[in-house]
Amino acid sequence: MLSPTEAMPSANPKTDVLAPAAVVLSMLTALYFVFIAVPNDAFQGPVQRIFYVHLSMWLPTFAAFGIVGVASLLFLWKKDRRWDHIATASAELGLLFCTLGLATGCIWAKPIWGTWWTWDPRLTLTLVLWMIYAAYLLLRSLATNPEQGSVLAAILGVSGVVDLYLVNRAVYWWRGIHPAVVVTKEGGSGLQDPMMRLTLILCMLAFFLLFLWLLRLRVRTAHLEDEVDRLRHEVLSAA
Amino acid sequence: MLAILWKDLLVELRTKESLASLFLLGTLLLLVLSFAFDPSHPLRESAAPGILWVAIIFSGTIGINRTLLRERDNDCFSGLLLAPIDRGTVYLAKTVVNFTLLSIAELFLVPLFIFFFNLPFLETIARLVRIVPLTTVGFAAIATLFSAVSLQTRAREVMLPLVMLPLATPLFLAAVETTAVLLAGQPVDQVAHWFTLTAVFDVVFLVVGWLTFEYAVAD
Numbered sequence: 507m508l509s510p511t512e513a514m515p516s517a518n519p520k521t522d523v524l525a526p527a528a529v530v531l532s533m534l535t536a537l538y539f540v541f542i543a544v545p546n547d548a549f550q551g552p553v554q555r556i557f558y559v560h561l562s563m564w565l566p567t568f569a570a571f572g573i574v575g576v577a578s579l580l581f582l583w584k585k586d587r588r589w590d591h592i593a594t595a596s597a598e599l600g601l602l603f604c605t606l607g608l609a610t611g612c613i614w615a616k617p618i619w620g621t622w623w624t625w626d627p628r629l630t631l632t633l634v635l636w637m638i639y640a641a642y643l644l645l646r647s648l649a650t651n652p653e654q655g656s657v658l659a660a661i662l663g664v665s666g667v668v669d670l671y672l673v674n675r676a677v678y679w680w681r682g683i684h685p686a687v688v689v690t691k692e693g694g695s696g697l698q699d700p701m702m703r704l705t706l707i708l709c710m711l712a713f714f715l716l717f718l719w720l721l722r723l724r725v726r727t728a729h730l731e732d733e734v735d736r737l738r739h740e741v742l743s744a745a
Numbered sequence: 746m747l748a749i750l751w752k753d754l755l756v757e758l759r760t761k762e763s764l765a766s767l768f769l770l771g772t773l774l775l776l777v778l779s780f781a782f783d784p785s786h787p788l789r790e791s792a793a794p795g796i797l798w799v800a801i802i803f804s805g806t807i808g809i810n811r812t813l814l815r816e817r818d819n820d821c822f823s824g825l826l827l828a829p830i831d832r833g834t835v836y837l838a839k840t841v842v843n844f845t846l847l848s849i850a851e852l853f854l855v856p857l858f859i860f861f862f863n864l865p866f867l868e869t870i871a872r873l874v875r876i877v878p879l880t881t882v883g884f885a886a887i888a889t890l891f892s893a894v895s896l897q898t899r900a901r902e903v904m905l906p907l908v909m910l911p912l913a914t915p916l917f918l919a920a921v922e923t924t925a926v927l928l929a930g931q932p933v934d935q936v937a938h939w940f941t942l943t944a945v946f947d948v949v950f951l952v953v954g955w956l957t958f959e960y961a962v963a964d
Contacts, residue, residue, distance in 0.1 A: 582960055637911035645908055648898040658894045661957045662908060665890075668953055669912050672946055676915035679938060680922065 525719045529712070536712035539705040547702075556614045558709040563607030565710055566717035570600025571639065573721075575667030578660035587732060588725075590656040593663055594646065595724035599717060601639045608632060630677040638666045746830070749838035753812060754845060767808030767850040772857060774800035779861055789862075794924035797858050798917060801851060802884070806906050808850065809843050809888045813896050822962070832959035836889060840954065844885035851877055864928070872927040879940070880920040883947040887913055890954035893961040919943045 540558045547554035573596040581589035611629070612622045623629065642662050649655025757763055778796040782789040816822040825835060855877065859869050887909055895904035910917075919939040926936045933940075 582957070634911050634914050641908045641911060645894070645898060645904060648900050648904060650897055650899060654897050657960050657963070658897060661890070661894060661961055662912075664957065665912055665950075665953055668949055669915070672915040672942065672949070675942055676918040679942075680918050 525715075525722065529715045529719045532708070532712040532715050536705075536709040539701075539708050544701050544705040545699060550618055553614060553617050556610055558706050559713075560607060560610040560614055561706060562710045562713040563603045563610065565714055566603040567600050567607055567635075569714075569717070570596040570603065570721075571635065571666070571670075574600065574639070574642070574663045578663030578667075581656065581660045582664065587656075588729070590660065591725050591728035591732075592721075593660065594643075594656075594728060595721050597639050597642050597659075597663070598724065599720055601636065601643065603713075603717065604632065604636050604639070608636065625681060627677040627681045630681070631674055634673050634677070635666075635670075638662070638669075642666065746834045746838045749825070749835065750841055753839075753842040756815070757812075757842075757846065763808050763811040763846055764849060766811070767804050767846065768853050770807060771800045771804035771850060771854045774803055775854070775858060775861055791925070793858075793862050794921045794928060797855070797924060798921050800854060800858070801847075802910075802913075802917060803906075804850065804854075805847050805884060806888065806909070807902070808846060809885070809892050810895075810902060810905055812839065812843055812846065813889075813892045814901070817896065826962060832962060833955040835962075836893075836954050836958035837951075839893075840885050840889045840951070843889050844881055847881050847885055848878065851881065868930075869928065872930070873924065875933065876920060876923045876927060876940070876943070879943050879947065880916060883916045883943060883950060884913065886947060886950040886954050887916070890950070890958060890961065893958060897961070915942055916946050919946070 536558075540555055544555070544558075546552055574593050577589045577593035577596065580586070581593060608629075615624070616622050642659055645662055646655045646659040649658055775796065778792075778799060779789075782792050813822075816825060826832070828835075855870070855873060856866070858864075859866055888905070891909040891912075892905050895901050895908060898904045919942050923936045923939045923943075927933070
């Protein structure tokens with residue numbers, strides 16, 4: 507993924523123009539495909555179109571939470587502030603995409619499953635993840651001093667990734683033993699049409715590019731905030 | 746390590762403040778949660794394992810906050826950290842202290858639970874003794890680490906459950922599921938996978954805590 511130097515505010519004018527351009531272009535293409543080009547689903551009708559957006563949320567979400575884990579570990583180990591910036595930025599974006607994924611999922615589930623929410627293992631797992639990373643951001647903002655906050659958040663970031671497998675097993679067994687709600691597998695219609703598959707790929711690509719671009723911007727903002735803090739400190743101590 | 750262990754247990758036995766609040770809060774929770782279900786309704790029976798664990802978890806969370814908060818008064822914690830021992834050892838000692846306190850509280854709470862729910866006394870004890878200590882190890886391990894973490898924040902009391910409970914999901918799901926099966930008198934093999942999960946959780950968080958505790962308490 508991104509190394510700290512790559513994500514640094516190098517203020518590379520070429521990337522600064524190309525990245526947003528690529529995001530806007532791919533997003534417009536994806537929207538065109540989702541709303542106009544792709545045919546209606548035979549069983550679910552137009553509602554199924556939300557699925558392209560819904561599925562596209564999970565790649566950035568899991569990538570982001572993975573990055574939080576790795577960057578947290580490296581931050582604890584190397585004590586380099588840049589890893590901390592990457593971890594914060596990723597956690598914020600992961601939570602954003604996770605929230606959007608949950609929301610679009612609920613909107614889709616209401617007409618199709620007839621309920622906003624079921625305690626399906628995948629939903630439960632996602633909700634637990636959401637709670638962990640919401641607590642991560644809260645912990646950071648409520649720490650008595652920002653440096654300590656970074657360290658504390660990093661401990662939670664590492665624990666979160668370590669815990670992921672256990673949470674996953676637990677929620678699957680939990681629902682596996684009591685099959686109270688029988689749900690059809692997601693994407694039950696199987697996306698038979700090649701056009702549907704193409705739309706899904708384009709949509710995923712668009713959202714992943716959006717994620718990378720936002721991540722870059724957010725890491726840069728964090729770095730600039732640090733820089734401002736340092737300068738303010740310098741000025742104040744000189745005066 | 747033994748010195749910390751001895752000191753904490755001695756202070757606790759002399760003042761009994763953590764234990765008393767832990768036990769009273771647990772009792773209160775058992776009472777309030779029993780109110781939530783009609784005593785004659787069959788739903789109450791299936792809710793029993795959940796009620797027991799909610800009582801243990803919530804009273805335990807608050808009780809555990811106390812053992813580190815106590816170090817904060819009079820700045821004892823700095824003294825503890827200045828001691829020429831590994832921070833990981835401090836963590837393990839604190840975990841053992843918390844485990845002991847939780848176990849003592851459970852010694853009172855579980856019989857009370859049996860009493861309220863009218864269960865066969867010795868049989869239920871024999872069944873629950875398989876899962877309760879194993880879960881308590883994991884609970885003490887994760888709660889000790891994150892109480893040190895939340896100690897450094899402005900919203901100490903709220904922070905511990907917020908940070909810890911989502912991470913402890915596997916532990917509590919395992920505890921509730923296993924307790925339900927054991928209380929129903931079904932064979933243990935049926936929940937063997939939950940036992941494995943709990944044991945793995947215990948080991949994982951003991952190691953994570955032992956390795957990261959020094960970052961949590963560093964100034």
